[in-house]
Amino acid sequence: MDSATDSLKNVAASGIAAGRFQRLMTSPWLLILVVALSFFWQLGAVPLYDLDEGAFTEATREMLTSGDYITPHKDGEPRYDKPVLIYWLQAASAELFGFDEFALRLPSAIAATLWIAGLWFFVRRCLDARTATVAGLAMALSLQVSLIAKAAVADAVLNLFIALAFFEIYRYFLDPDPKTNRGFVLRAYLWMGLGFLTKGPVAVFFPLVVSFLFFLSEMGHPNGGLRRWLRAVFSPLGWLVFLAVAVPWYLAIYLDDGDGFFRSFFLQHNLGRFDSAMQGHSGFPGYYLVMLPIILLPFSGWFLSLLKDLRNAWSDPLDRFLWIWFLVVLLFFSFSGTQLPHYLLYGCTPLFILMARYRERLTNRWLAFVPPMLLFALMVALPWLLEAFVYVAARFDITLKAHQVAMIGSGRFALDFQYGVAVLAGLVALLLLWGWSRPALWARLVLAGAIQTLVVFGVLVPRVFDVMQVPVKEAGLVAKTLDMPTVVYRTSMPSFSVYRDAVTPSRTPEAGDLVFLRVDKLDRLARDLPGLNQTLVYRRGPVALVMMEAIQ
Known part of the structure; x- marks a missing residue:
């Protein structure tokens, strides 16, 4: 009883x-x-x-x-x-x-x-x-x-x-x-x-x-x-x-x-x-x-x-x-x-x-949880996917552009141990929600959405932007400090002008100009302007700043 x-x-x-x-x-x-x-x-x-x-x-x-x-x-x-x-x-x-x-x-x-x-x-x-x-x-x-x-x-x-x-x-x-x-x-x-x-x-x-x-x-x-x-x-x-x-x-x-x-x-x-x-x-x-x-x-x-x-x-x-x-x-x-x-x-x-x-x-657990678990599995595998991409490019003699090589190199460093722990913890949390049978599936998916938001915007996005956009911001701030005539060469990254706090025209560089460009354009800049010397002022990841000077 x-x-x-x-x-x-x-x-x-x-x-x-x-x-x-x-x-x-x-x-x-x-x-x-x-x-x-x-x-x-x-x-x-x-x-x-x-x-x-x-x-x-x-x-x-x-x-x-x-x-x-x-x-x-x-x-x-x-x-x-x-x-x-x-x-x-x-x-x-x-x-x-x-x-x-x-x-x-x-x-x-x-x-x-x-x-x-x-x-x-x-x-x-x-x-x-x-x-x-x-x-x-x-x-x-x-x-x-x-x-x-x-x-x-x-x-x-x-x-x-x-x-x-x-x-x-x-x-x-x-x-x-x-x-x-x-x-x-x-x-x-x-x-x-x-x-x-x-x-x-x-x-x-x-x-x-x-x-x-x-x-x-x-x-x-x-x-x-x-x-x-x-x-x-x-x-x-x-x-x-x-x-x-x-x-x-x-x-x-x-x-x-x-x-x-x-x-x-x-x-x-x-x-x-x-x-x-x-x-x-x-x-x-x-x-x-x-x-x-x-x-x-x-x-x-x-x-x-x-x-x-x-x-x-x-x-x-x-x-x-x-x-x-x-x-x-x-x-x-x-x-x-x-x-x-x-x-x-x-x-x-x-x-x-x-x-x-x-x-x-919504009653099928597999239908509910497979899509977010695939996303997290992809994020967990991302460092290895970068390595695999580099291997395949080398194996089949695929020529990568300089800015691509730079971003892949930065990405390998950015996807560090802390990144791996965080995304793996997110995947484990999804698996626990998948196995938690008491609440309704839609409610568990809402919790999965909160986990997705925390990991994507707290872990993944900052690292992606550190690779792709922090160098552009830093270049803009350097150019602002130098306060020189500055032009853009064959590159479309307008946030550079935002951080430089000035209009940056796209025209043929001249002696005395500071040039903002993607790093894969450096060789072409030298070919297009053989009468000017290039002095590298800043280079990180996919972008660079070059000072153009007349050859004495």
């Missing part, structure tokens, strides 16, 4: 513990802690990376220096790659907190936090608070979201506005009363206008196309149909809001620069990117099917668990809206000439909602 009583007590205690753990994993306080870890921890710990962060932040630096808040410039030349909002946000942050990596990345971290907040309130309204928290946890800890939240580029800001516009579209669908749904329409146009000011037409294209397909699919529903869609699309007040937000700067840059921005941005950086690969970023029709599991790490298996009931999703309006949102983005970029992983993020917000809503469908 006593034994049976003890067993019942143990079962009851176990149930209480499981309930407490479940409440913890769906607590908004946990979400706040995870956002702080994923978006703000290590925010300013590593140098800016090239090409993207260097280009954005150099344009911001020149904006602050020149006082020209209309036309962004990079190394003295107009930068027409993106509209102006991200530069304004970075400039405001730098004015408040000082011009450094933390301040330049802070707008992205804040935008990602607001993105999570927008998702949480939307899911709480459509489903429930616990599901909203789980969706936020999955999004905050996914690999690609945490990467752009820590990057001084426009992507987190753009994703915020795209997601907010979609949330307003679905709220409009839920409320058929024209007297009360006007606010949803106006806010959707506001978010599209701000997105248009961040990265252009993509912020309008996807909301329009997805909403059209969704309302078309709801022809038999009293809230759906093309009439309701057309009423919102041709809202005069909505377009007035959009134009009031977006047009003033576009008009100002036209008055300043003529049609240069419009030809470069709309024709080259939008139509051109879809028509052909830019800067070598080509792919293939299945590129995003391959990249999606990497983007969603460690939740790739969680996403795959949704596919078995995809047919049934069409019967639920919210599920249908979310799937159409994702599939339109996936299909559009699958046929784009330029393909980059972060493009797919425009359509990943609905996946986090679906994963949270159907979290109990």
Whole structure:
């Protein structure tokens, strides 16, 4: 009798513990802690990376220096790659907190936090608070979201506005009363206008196309149909809001620069990117099917668990809206000439909602844990993979460029004993979570996401940046101290100008110039300028500084 009583007590205690753990994993306080870890921890710990962060932040630096808040410039030349909002946000942050990596990345971290907040309130309204928290946890800890939240580029800001516009579209669908749904329409146009000011037409294209397909699919529903869609699309007040937000700067840059921005941005950086690969970023029709599991790490298996009931999703309006949102983005970029992983993020917000809503469908431990364990196994093997790469190159007489040899050598040193212990400990922790049978699989995957964040951003990223970007930063600081005429030679690393705190033109070097270049360009510099002596001022890893002097 006593034994049976003890067993019942143990079962009851176990149930209480499981309930407490479940409440913890769906607590908004946990979400706040995870956002702080994923978006703000290590925010300013590593140098800016090239090409993207260097280009954005150099344009911001020149904006602050020149006082020209209309036309962004990079190394003295107009930068027409993106509209102006991200530069304004970075400039405001730098004015408040000082011009450094933390301040330049802070707008992205804040935008990602607001993105999570927008998702949480939307899911709480459509489903429930616990599901909203789980969706936020999955999004905050996914690999690609945490990467752009820590990057001084426009992507987190753009994703915020795209997601907010979609949330307003679905709220409009839920409320058929024209007297009360006007606010949803106006806010959707506001978010599209701000997105248009961040990265252009993509912020309008996807909301329009997805909403059209969704309302078309709801022809038999009293809230759906093309009439309701057309009423919102041709809202005069909505377009007035959009134009009031977006047009003033576009008009100002036209008055300043003529049609240069419009030809470069709309024709080259939008139509051109879809028509052909830019800067070598080509792919293939299945590129995003391959990249999606990497983007969603460690939740790739969680996403795959949704596919078995995809047919049934069409019967639920919210599920249908979310799937159409994702599939339109996936299909559009699958046929784009330029393909980059972060493009797919425009359509990943609905996946986090679906994963949270159907979290109990994740029942296969292998499906859940194999993807993150493969990532950690790869990180554990990375030092040996570098050695294998060097061996293969030597065995098959593959000539490596000087900067590649330098980075491989630095990488061998950076991936030290402490690195090995840390990533191996992370892999062991994943194995323990895999074997811990009591909590739900989705909850264990959230813990795996926290481990992934700690190891990737606390161990791997600092070492990668020490190899690739610390030498660029040091070279910029050396050049700033020397205060000589400085040029860039056949090298595109704009963060050098950020750290040098000056425009660095790309032109033929002359006697008396300090030259920044990648080390594999040193021989060509000597061949191109045989009448000048080269004096090595700084060399580390992939880059060097050379002083050019006339031959006496």
